[in-house]
Amino acid sequence: MNLVFLGPPGAGKGTMAGRLADDLGIPHISTGDMFRAAMANETELGLKAKAIMAAGDLVPDELTIAMVKERLSEADAQKGYILDGFPRTIPQAEALDGFATIEKAVRFDVERDILIKRLSGRRVHKPSGRIYHVEFSPPKVEGKDDETGEELIQREDDKEDSIRNRLKVYDDQTAPLIDYYEGKGNLVTIDAAPAPDEVFGELKRVLA
Ligand code: AP5
Numbered sequence: 001m002n003l004v005f006l007g008p009p010g011a012g013k014g015t016m017a018g019r020l021a022d023d024l025g026i027p028h029i030s031t032g033d034m035f036r037a038a039m040a041n042e043t044e045l046g047l048k049a050k051a052i053m054a055a056g057d058l059v060p061d062e063l064t065i066a067m068v069k070e071r072l073s074e075a076d077a078q079k080g081y082i083l084d085g086f087p088r089t090i091p092q093a094e095a096l097d098g099f100a101t102i103e104k105a106v107r108f109d110v111e112r113d114i115l116i117k118r119l120s121g122r123r124v125h126k127p128s129g130r131i132y133h134v135e136f137s138p139p140k141v142e143g144k145d146d147e148t149g150e151e152l153i154q155r156e157d158d159k160e161d162s163i164r165n166r167l168k169v170y171d172d173q174t175a176p177l178i179d180y181y182e183g184k185g186n187l188v189t190i191d192a193a194p195a196p197d198e199v200f201g202e203l204k205r206v207l208a
Pocket of ligand 1: 007010011012013015016022030032035050052054064084085086089118119120122130131136137157168192193195196197199
């Protein structure tokens with residue numbers, strides 16, 4: 001199954017994509033994680049993306065599309081995948097249609113005040129990408145990853161100014177994709193406001 005997860009920052013796309021990928025045995029492909037890995041490795045792409053991401057703006061379409069196209073050609077993506085954070089603009093969606101067939105686009109619907117709470121309390125384990133929240137999904141030991149005991153960090157773009165800009169960028173550039181996928185007849189919307197187990201249950205129901 002080839003899926004697109006669509007929704008504003010903090011809607012829970014990464015959290016649910018991680019769980020569903022484990023469940024279905026298909027890769028979770030997050031463009032945000034790929035850019036963060038490129039930054040950590042100080043590749044040319046990472047250096048280009050660094051300031052753009054910290055401000056909460058979008059990395060140029062041509063770089064993003066080329067990165068995803070290459071990733072989808074890898075062996076593990078041939079049995080299906082979950083795209084998390086891509087496409088994010090209409091040109092990205094049109095380009096994706098040229099090299100992939102998307103069966104469903106899942107829209108994560110959450111009110112704005114919940115998004116802000118989720119983003120400002122998010123903590124991540126950088127090497128694995130595991131996601132926590134200080135209140136809603138706390139680690140067993142405060143500030144430490146459950147599996148390795150290593151430090152958790154706050155993402156650079158989870159600071160207040162950047163959050164505000166990311167939400168605006170979502171409204172301006174990504175929200176139009178809701179109509180795009182609705183027009184194709186493969187959009188499903190889930191209420192992503194409840195607790196994680198409930199959201200995961202609904203996700204599995206709409207995909208069944
Ligand atoms: P990216 O990494 O994709 O970030 P995002 O889309 O802004 O999404 P987030 O990761 O912030 O939110 P999420 O919906 O995954 O929520 P999460 O599960 O973590 O992109 C970052 C940047 O990279 C972009 O700004 C851009 O610069 C660049 N980029 C990426 N893709 C690009 C593209 N295609 N084109 C151009 N540029 C691109 O959950 C959030 C928090 O809530 C966590 O703490 C979690 O524990 C908690 N939580 C989750 N679900 C629940 C729940 N049900 N109840 C309570 N708490 C919950």
